[in-house]
Amino acid sequence: MTDLAIETAGLVKVFGEMRAVDGVDLQIPAGGVYGVLGPNGAGKTTTIRMLATLLEPDGGTATVLGHDVVREAAEVRSRVALTGQFASLDEDLTGMENLLLLSRLYGYSRAAAKARATELLAAFDLGDAANKQVKAYSGGMRRRIDIAGSIVVRPDLMFLDEPTTGLDPRSRNQVWEIVRALVGAGTTILLTTQYLEEADQLADRIAVIDHGKVIAEGTSGQLKASVGSGAVKVRVADPADRSEVARLLGESLGAEPVLESDPASVSLRVSDPTAVAGALQRVGDHGLVISEYSLGQPSLDEVFLALTGRPAEETQEKEVPA
Amino acid sequence: MSTGEVVTPKPAPGAGMDQRIIAALGSGERPPRASAVNSSLTFGWRALLKIKHVPEQLFDVTMFPIMFTLMFTYVFGGAVSGSPKEYLQYALPGILVQTIIFITMYTAMTINQDIEKGVFDRIRSLPVWRPSLLVGALLGDTLRYLMASTIVLVVGVLIGYRAPGGFVGVIGAVGLLLIFCFSLSWLWLILGLKVRTPNAVMGMAMMILFPLTFVSSVFAPPETMPGWLQSFVDVNPVTLLVEAARGLMNDSPDGGDILFVLGASAVLVVVFAPIALRMYNRKS
The missing domain is CATH 3.30.70.100 (Alpha-Beta Plaits)
Incomplete structure (x- = not known):
């Protein structure tokens, strides 16, 4: 398959003085997981927000599933889903109500929405918590309901923005399993993460972003080989x-x-x-x-150090409020 | 921390989850796109659910009107009109207007919270008619205004208010008030989209609302105020709204006042709705 799910050329977003995204070129193949790796504030989230049509680029072009993100935003929106730290559900409502709400917004009839919400809650092991407010959910449950909300209608492409940040190891493994299941069912996933292990585990290809620029791209093996064997x-x-x-x-x-x-x-x-x-x-x-x-093999930590001259974990700059 | 509960062994969470998720994905046929009316109503439904789950938010809607009505009647009543009873006849339509106008600022708070929590981004990434979130929120707010109006009127009647305009006059006044507040809400949407935190929204809204409602004919006849203040009171849209409501409730409706309020509402929508929608679409 040589189809591209996402293609960007010279993508730029400026917030005031700061070039949050500074000329990003990406060619992301359809199918599988593509990882975007970088420390906090590197421009990952801003890039995703532009690709998900939430933010208009200040320069450059981006096509998602063959549609321009500015001119054909509605087309893009009908085929992608967004989940992550910054795209969440209403925590005052129950899990069931949230999924009903999303199902209705996607166009399901009342009865079909109810059936769909019930099916999704069961699939994500949330049947018991269906009538609890989402704010009472644990971190792992929270992430599962977020992802369930993103597949109410099967998306061709899913943006997962730091899906495991702050999760305990067991919940993290569950999220990884879900990601693999989605990929197995044919959805392309664009995943951002600041955890090198996560990119290593899940992503077929990885782009390393720092200061709004792609500083390296390739498979995990290629990135490691570039550092030494x-x-x-x-x-x-x-x-x-x-x-x-x-x-x-x-x-x-x-x-x-x-x-x-x-x-x-x-x-x-x-x-x-x-x-x-x-x-x-x-x-x-x-x-x-x-x-x-x-x-x-060198860990991605070492790769990051070799590419940027500093370790990945120690750059705790504040994420640009977008 | 042993609670002595009997723990029934359960299959490990996540067991077989991937199969079930693939199954759930596979059955996901694409329903026809939701109509603008349906998606707006769905957001209105969400507002109702929020009232159900967070009944505390009704506290302001219920307590403020009761407090305002009682406080102003008995504290200022004797001084302004000679007796609380007479003052109530003068002030109740104004208290009604002031209460509802204050509640309009929750429109800004709600949208701001949605942005802060990420609900906003999720919704904007959906293939729905984009303004439906805003329209639905305004529908939910209208219900709130209606509840608060009912409370003010009931409390008023209990402590002795009688509307010469009768039921029809009162309904007319409340209807006019709802139209004005719905229109004013577009301004709050702009504030909610622009300001960074719900607290800041609250602060700014208070700065706008206090002068607008107090420096009007809500609590005292403008004739008793110094001339320079009167000139502001006379052009304050809240004064005209209060006068129109008062006219309707007192069985002396003033067509000019009513037309002015309708006109002002139209202007508010025409000016602020496009700005709010534009900001909503481009919100970064």
Whole structure:
């Protein structure tokens, strides 16, 4: 399938002095999950809001499912759904009432709306909470009812804006399962997240956004490969041995050892993973004890650090109120 | 924190959820687009549901009118008109107008809360006739105005108010008031769309409403005020609304006043509705 679900060229949005989105070019294929990754305030939400026709771009063009987001906004709206931190349900109403409301707005008759709402509540394990106000829902239930509200009419494309921010691990796994189910049923999903693990787990392709610009794009594997093939992490039994171990490993692997904040850990980027076994053996031969080691692909955290020169998690700028 | 409850084992939440979700998605045929009338009525229904779930919001609608009516009648009545009873005859139509006009600001509060909570974005991403959210909200508000009007009138009658204009006159006055308030609500929508937080909306609305309602003929005859103030009172639309309502309720309807109120309402809608709709469509 070479169809594009979303295509943008030079998309720009300016709030006052600040260029929140500063020339974003995206080609998002139909089917699967496309991840937009970036720290708070990077311009992810603003980009989504433009694609969902909630905000008019100040420059550039965007087509969603073949329709221009400005000139054919109504066409776009009838085929997409928006869920996320900023597109929510009425928390004073019950789950049932919210879904009835949305079903009626989508054009269902009274009876059909009732049937549809009941079906969705059951599918999302919310049957028991149907008559509770949404404000009494837990974080995970809240996210499920939000997503249920977005598939009242099956959308061809769904925008999921930071769907797991603030969720506990179990609820997060449930949301991931739902996302996979939606993709399995043929819906394209554009997902924004600030969690690298989430993009890694779900997204087929990822765009990394920072300061309103796309700074990297590709599959998770491609992004990682752009940093190096992998990293070895070693933890020594006695922190006093660390500098000696670091020196030996650095020599054997021809790489710069990085002393981690954990006083017993050292990591090195390796270009040839097969050399690692020999290097560890050599450390043992010197009578130094290694308690743990791991060899893996670089995490997206490292990718982010390599791309932006700062770690993803530490950039807690405030999201632009949009 | 043991409560001693017996916990019945349940299947793990989410078990088989993906299959059920795929099934629920698969059956989603596309219904015909909702008509403008239907979507507006659906939003009106939402306003009713909110009254049902948050009855506290009716507190202002019910307590303010009772408080205002009793307070003004017994505190100012003797001083202004010689006796509370006579003052009530003069002031009740004005109190009615003032109460309802104050309630109109909740239009701004409601829309502002929707924006803050993200409901607004969700709704705007739906394929519905876009103004229906606003029209539906105004329909719900009209119901609120009607409830508050009833309360003021009932309290008034209980403490001795009698309308010479009779039932027809009172209905006419309330009808005129609802038309004016519906039109004024478009101005509140603009405020609600523009201002950042519900609290700020409240503050700004008070700044507009206090002078507009108090510096009018609601509580005292303008003849008793200094000349410079009278000139404002005379052009204040609230004065003319009060005079028109008073005329209808006192069985001396003044066609000129009524026409002015209808005209002012039309102007409010013509000027502010397009601005509100434009802001609503482009809200960032």
